[in-house]
Amino acid sequence: MPERKTLSRARADKRAGKAPSTQAGEFVKEEIDHVRSGKHGVRSTKQAIAIGLSKARRAGVDLKPPKKGQTSEATRKKAEKDAAAGQGKAGRSASTESKAKRSRTTESVLKRESTRGASHAAVSKQAKTAAAKRPAASRSAAAKKAAQTKGAAARSAAAKKAARTRAARAHGHR
Template structure:
């Protein structure tokens, strides 16, 4: 069950006209926080991200399941199920035994997968699979929905990063 604060943040993102992936990002952040706090673990950063995306879909974020060929059939089916549940097109049955088993299994997983280094490595590898133009277009789109104060802060941060890399 996602925290109320997370659902509120996702709704705020939706009102601001941000994309479903940005809205779902709030749920991914929550999952990473949970792993860092030690509430449960994850086998890899990708697993923590997948759990967050699933929770987002179930909470009603209109994040479409991956297209055919983009993910394993099992992953796609799971995403479709979560998406339909969140959109109210499917009734979800409570399965306490399965729920408990999943919780117990996650508690046995390592916590280091949500470390700064692990997430940085995951982000770099994900970005490297996209073209430079796709990355640039995403950055331009993000800048449109940022707002003046945040855009200014982001520009200052970018300038500091560039200065640090020149040294």
């Protein structure tokens, strides 16, 4: 179950007109924080992201399942099930006992995994490789939408920061 503050942050993102992926980002952040704080581990950064996206879908974030051919059929099916559960269209559900048992088993398996998947270096590397797979036009469109939903004060602060960065790079500082 996601934390209350995560749900409220995601709702605030929705009210602000931000994309479903941004809303889901709150759940991914929560999952990364869980791994960093040692609540459990993950095999990879991708797994932490997948857990976060699953929680987001189940919490009602309107996140589309991946397209055919993008991921395995099993992953797509799981995403569809999560989305259906989030919209309150759950199919036949397993008994409460088996759900609790599965949850405990999953948690114990994750507890044995490393926390390295949520390190700053690992998350940064994952973000870079994911961005590199997307075309420039798609990245540009996302940045434009992000700027629109940012709000005047935040946009101004971002512009100032960008100007400082450009100035620093022009003077040879990195």
